[in-house]
Amino acid sequence: MRTAVPRLVVTQDNEFWFRAAREGRLEIQRCADCHTLRHPPAPACPECRSFDWDTVESSRRCTLHSYTVIHHPRDDAFDYPLVVGLVDLEEGTRLVADVSGVDREELEFGMELEVCFAEHAHGEILPRLRRREKREEER
C-alpha cells in the first residue's frame, strides 16, 4: 500500500503493548510499587518515579470521552471521513484509536464502546473502537 503513515516506533518500553495487541489483548502498564496505571507506556511512574512495572489486561470496555473527524490530508491507508476517538477505559486510563462502524451523527460523549483490533498500514495490528456488544454475563 502506498502510504505516508510512518512506521511504528517500537522501543524497549512499548514492545509489550504492541506484542499484546498482535495477540488480541489490550494491556495497560502498571507501576509495580504504587500500582498506578499509565498509558502510553513509559519507563518511569509519573506518580512515584519507580522504574518497576508490570501490566494488567484491560476488559476493553470504554466510553467515548471525545472525538474528532478528519477529512484532510487523505492517505490511502484510511477511509474518510475518519473518526478518531479518545476513550476512557474502564480501568481508568485513556486511549486514542479510530472508530469503526459508527456513523459520526450517532457519536455521543459517554457512549459505550469497546476496543477491538484491526490491521493498519504496514500490516500492524492496532486498536480500533467499535460499538460495545453486550456480553453473555451482562444480559
Ligand SMILES: [Zn+2]
Ligand atoms: Zn508508582
